[in-house]
Amino acid sequence: MRARILLVEDELNMARTLAKNLERAGHAVEHAPHGEAALARLGQASFDIVLTDLKMPVMDGMALLHAMHERDLPPAVVVLTGYGTIETAVEAMKLGAADYLIKDARPQEILLTIERVLKLDALRRENVRLRQEVSRLHGFGELIGESLPMKEIYRVINTLSENKSTVLVSGESGTGKELVARTIHARGPLAAHPFVAVNCAGLSETLLDSQLFGHRKGSFTGAIDHHQGVFERCSAHGALFLDEIGEVGVPVQIKLLQVLQERTFTTLGGRDKKRFSGRVIAATNRPIAELRQGGRFREDFYYRLCSDVIHVPTLRQRLRESPAELAELVELLVGRTAGASGGDLPGLVLEALERDVPRDYAWPGNVRELEQAVRRILLTGAYRPDTRTEEANGEERLLARLRQGNLTADELLSAYSAMLYKRLGSYAAVAQRMQLDPRTSRKYVIANPEEGGRK
8 A cells, every 4th residue: 555654753864764665665755854844734735644753843743643633634643762752652542643663663664564554544434434324325323204393303414414513402301302412423524533421400510610621639629639521531523412501500601602612621720721623512401592581691602502503393293294203213212122123012012002192192201201101011011191291281381471471373372272172182172162264273283383283
């Protein structure tokens, strides 16, 4: 295999000898006297391998490796070391260097190492390509369904796969917001890097700050040692999923804003800025407008966070649009619970749901509740939803919106029609009670995003 190699070496005689041996083997070699010059050249041209000394003036090999890691530069790195710096070479490999060579290694050993690194790097690139191709050809993993809201999610995810912009995922509890976030990451340019999830609810401001950004020893009561936060533990190019972002207070919002704007952060009690070049995906089960109007979000933080927004539909919306999605979801959940395809079990679960669950049941717990229903049916043969609680919750939501005074006439008619449909059980009965045409009452029931019946 022939390669373009950037040789970073401050000793000119050593550089000439190495370059001559590599060029004899057919490789194209360029020379840079230190790390700073190497970085400049890497910004101008593409290389397959960077072969770098560790001890150099201006910018040494470790600093070069750090800079390449932060900028996600693609060439594989092989470090050159003397006998006394092998431990440093091992540290360099922990930072992503592919291999290391002793400076007085025989030419044949150098060429074999270069050949091995080229083959491994080619395999890595092919693996990434194949994973992306499989993901493209075989849909969106456990995100399934052909309803219009789901198709819109697929469209947006495909758009986001071309960049690493910040994303806010909204939707009720149990709709699958983390699954959407994982799918965005798996189909994006950072798929080979870690995905780390953090729930922001239930932590005090200081603990959340420490969880996200880390802390220095003594920075607060109980900080008995240094602690790395998830921004630091997550690869510099990974994805960080911040669930329940609506619970984050203003001081932490300010630090998150620094990450979103400048791609840097500071540990609690620390001074040095650290870099994060990955993707931030956040999620909330609160209406976005409520967060903003209620003063929960700073305006600047809101606009940075909402550069791309995906709304995950409720299960009742999905089933209203596409009733066949119930069978698809049941098959997926049975497979997840029972293993493999589940054989005849999906059909038995669907029969139990048809028997035990009211036709107009709104699934207030969404897909999470459906998963619990599947488990109960597999264990006991039945599922008995608490329809009284579900109906009361629906009426409470309607009353809350009436008190807020922000319902349009259509929204009011739709919500009231849906509530009557739950009580009376037919479109004709709703039409008679509201003195409307049956087709009109049906239209209002179906249009309601919270409590609507099935088509």
